[in-house]
Amino acid sequence: MNLLGIGIIFSGGRGIGRYEDALKQGWQQPVEYDIPRIQKRLPVYAVNNGDIADKVLLKKMRRADKLSKMAVLAASDAIKDSGVDINKNRTGIILSTAFGAHQTTFDFLDNIIDYGEAQVSPTIFSNSVHNAAVSYITSALDITGPALTVTRFSFPFQSALQLAQVWLLDGRCDSVLVGVADECGEVMRYIFDGKLGTATDGKVRPFHFSPTSPPVPGEGSVFFVVSWKSPEKAYCRIDDIAFNEGLGPNEASDIDLIDSDGTIDGTAYLKALSPTVPVAAYSPLFGSLMTGSAFNCAAGALMIKKQMQYAGPILENPHNVNLVDVSRPAGIDLIRSIGYNCSAESAVICLRKSRL
Amino acid sequence: MKNSEVLITGLGVISAAGRGLSVTLDSFKRVDRNAGPVSLFTTSLECPVFEVRQIPAGFIVEKSRTLSLALCALDEAMDSTSLGDLTGLRVGVSIGTTVASQLNDLEFYRSYRQSGNAPMEVVDRYIKGNIAEFIARKISARGPALTVVNACSSGTDAIGMAFSWLKTGLCDIAVAGGADELSLIPLCGFSSLGIVNQSLCSPFDRDRRGLNLGEGAGILILETEASAKLRGKSSDLCILGYGASADAYHLTAPRPDGAGLEASINKALAEAGIGPGEICFVNAHGTGTTDNDLVEGKVLGRMFGPDLKVLSTKGFTGHTLGAAGGLEAAFTAAGLSEGWIPSSPGFRNKDDDIPITPVKEETRIKGRYAVSTSLAFGGNNAALLLGRG
Numbered sequence: 025m026n027l028l029g030i031g032i033i034f035s036g037g038r039g040i041g042r043y044e045d046a047l048k049q050g051w052q053q054p055v056e057y058d059i060p061r062i063q064k065r066l067p068v069y070a071v072n073n074g075d076i077a078d079k080v081l082l083k084k085m086r087r088a089d090k091l092s093k094m095a096v097l098a099a100s101d102a103i104k105d106s107g108v109d110i111n112k113n114r115t116g117i118i119l120s121t122a123f124g125a126h127q128t129t130f131d132f133l134d135n136i137i138d139y140g141e142a143q144v145s146p147t148i149f150s151n152s153v154h155n156a157a158v159s160y161i162t163s164a165l166d167i168t169g170p171a172l173t174v175t176r177f178s179f180p181f182q183s184a185l186q187l188a189q190v191w192l193l194d195g196r197c198d199s200v201l202v203g204v205a206d207e208c209g210e211v212m213r214y215i216f217d218g219k220l221g222t223a224t225d226g227k228v229r230p231f232h233f234s235p236t237s238p239p240v241p242g243e244g245s246v247f248f249v250v251s252w253k254s255p256e257k258a259y260c261r262i263d264d265i266a267f268n269e270g271l272g273p274n275e276a277s278d279i280d281l282i283d284s285d286g287t288i289d290g291t292a293y294l295k296a297l298s299p300t301v302p303v304a305a306y307s308p309l310f311g312s313l314m315t316g317s318a319f320n321c322a323a324g325a326l327m328i329k330k331q332m333q334y335a336g337p338i339l340e341n342p343h344n345v346n347l348v349d350v351s352r353p354a355g356i357d358l359i360r361s362i363g364y365n366c367s368a369e370s371a372v373i374c375l376r377k378s379r380l
Numbered sequence: 381m382k383n384s385e386v387l388i389t390g391l392g393v394i395s396a397a398g399r400g401l402s403v404t405l406d407s408f409k410r411v412d413r414n415a416g417p418v419s420l421f422t423t424s425l426e427c428p429v430f431e432v433r434q435i436p437a438g439f440i441v442e443k444s445r446t447l448s449l450a451l452c453a454l455d456e457a458m459d460s461t462s463l464g465d466l467t468g469l470r471v472g473v474s475i476g477t478t479v480a481s482q483l484n485d486l487e488f489y490r491s492y493r494q495s496g497n498a499p500m501e502v503v504d505r506y507i508k509g510n511i512a513e514f515i516a517r518k519i520s521a522r523g524p525a526l527t528v529v530n531a532c533s534s535g536t537d538a539i540g541m542a543f544s545w546l547k548t549g550l551c552d553i554a555v556a557g558g559a560d561e562l563s564l565i566p567l568c569g570f571s572s573l574g575i576v577n578q579s580l581c582s583p584f585d586r587d588r589r590g591l592n593l594g595e596g597a598g599i600l601i602l603e604t605e606a607s608a609k610l611r612g613k614s615s616d617l618c619i620l621g622y623g624a625s626a627d628a629y630h631l632t633a634p635r636p637d638g639a640g641l642e643a644s645i646n647k648a649l650a651e652a653g654i655g656p657g658e659i660c661f662v663n664a665h666g667t668g669t670t671d672n673d674l675v676e677g678k679v680l681g682r683m684f685g686p687d688l689k690v691l692s693t694k695g696f697t698g699h700t701l702g703a704a705g706g707l708e709a710a711f712t713a714a715g716l717s718e719g720w721i722p723s724s725p726g727f728r729n730k731d732d733d734i735p736i737t738p739v740k741e742e743t744r745i746k747g748r749y750a751v752s753t754s755l756a757f758g759g760n761n762a763a764l765l766l767g768r769g
Contacts, residue, residue: 061492061493061495061496062496062497063496113625113643117626123483124481124482124529126482126483129482129483129484129565130489132484132565132568132569133484133486133489133490133565134493135568136486136564136565136568137486137489137490137493140424141423141424141425141564141567141568141571142424142425142568142571142572144568144569144571144572145572146569146572146573146574146632149566149568149569149570149572149573150569150573150631150632150757151631152482152569153478153529153531153757153758154478154481154482154529154530154531155529155530155531155756155757155758155760156631156757156758158626158758159626159631159757159758159759159760160631162626162627162628162758162759163628163629163630163631163759165628166628167626167628168625168626168627168628168639168640168643169624169625169626170624170625170626171530171624171626171758171759171760172528172530172537172541172624173528173529173530173758174526174527174528174529175481175510175526175527175529176510176512176513176525176526176527177507177510177513178513183524183525183526184526186524186550187524187526187541187544190544190545190548190550191544193548194544194547194548196544211489211492214492214496214498215500215503218500218503219500219503267524268522
């Protein structure tokens, strides 16, 4: 299938152009946020509220939460970026999320605790369900194809992308908007710090592998338009999405893009990487999150389309891995986007230069 | 029968109507409505709910009733098709849920609010409890695994997703369905929306006053014909079509013209290659709320005519949310297999605005094809078309 458009919102801003700028600029210090109940101030790659203030697109969803707004903006931008006039009855939507609208869920629990079971807000409840974000996308973009929200903690994006391919293969859709959205509200920051720790200097160090360097939580949304169509503007092809089958095709990739972000021990990455293939990881641009693979894939697709390689934002390299350490034009035909989970199971997405 | 690539080789159910398909069908015949006040947790809300009376000890997962319910139904489903050792098989897991997907532990959150110190075991349990991942680990399934969180259509969509996996060769066997426990959070939420009935629900009835919540799990073992043959299994039940469409209308209210539901059913019919006249019954979503039943009833009447044999089994199970699609697909398959459908409990008086009339008593059915529908928060509509050889 072909990747026709990308919409993205992350701590660095909104839009694929802004993401490309961030790839060129390199690492930026994330903002620190208070976690008042534990009297801590920690860095978070948080999406700026100003970046989700789109009064035109969001005018009918003033009551929606941050997660839904991020998802609607990314989905809408992906379609615009594709430049394709999609058939709205034949376009599917798949949103994958690890934690869903957890901040709104906690707001609903606040209601129960503060006002009692019989006095809770129906609006907050309605917005706390996992598929609220997709519902807002369908309404905002008037898309009436199949709309699905899925969740898992290992490979949430890769699994959704595979399903998008399946929907195209069995003729359920002509195009699919597939993406991820996750937020990092106050309680999640507390959980993240309690479970994994947080790098207080705000730096995600993806190449420390083992022992890991502490992560820094992130949030945002990425959507892709995928289709069999192959317009000239397409970013790349996505043919292979493989789980637990090694690292994909035998042919050498031009760049291996890894999902390492400090959240799990990275020994599996270290063992799998080839010394002859340069490696990149862009988690220092968007933070550590279970759906981070989608953000890395967006970077990979951009690199293929632009035939540019972007230096990793943070290049601390204690294991002397062959890194993409310079930004420059490059001939790139194949990028493997590689993820491992804490059981050392793998997921690999192969991004290839489109054939016109 | 139409050529089917995807057989239903196993079924497993647990709900207030009973544990196991055979017990459940007996309960249907007796028109048991096993509802009562909430006993699983403390609440000030007074309304009947459909709780599962007992989950056998062997299936209990500590502090996760949803997983316990799922394992119970899974055991029956796998046992019914002698599916044990999965070595060498490509098995996918596609399960719908609502409650199990949310980090909504009230005591965890209360503790965080009060002291800034909440027990991380709750988070560990939540992370390990993603239902599709949990089941995949439990049975060592090595195929695709995804938890569908599409509100009340989750179970139907999960089966539809597995159907696509099998059709496109992503796996040979799929464990598909839905599971959900009764929880205080949706009980408060649905109550706040004013759609919880203070007495027993009466789907499609003129005087309907809302839904009753329930809990349960319904699991189907779906399998390619080639895989079943290799295992020496056969089945005359199959999935022939699945359709899903978004309303693109409202977060909670169904689209008044029912266009999304109609499109879903039409897609399922088209995929199966059969016409509406060949459908012998519809197991409707039929929650008992004013809006759902009005829209769904109009669509079913428009598509299948006023003489359609139609029922809602929610009068037996309550609305089991993410489990509903799994349970109702299993009940639909059982109806085709047994040649009868139960009465639609709670229905007494026809609503003049709804052009269909649910069956009031156990009814023989003739035919090979049936439809199970789901509508959901978010404007999701989904339909499965099941067949019998």
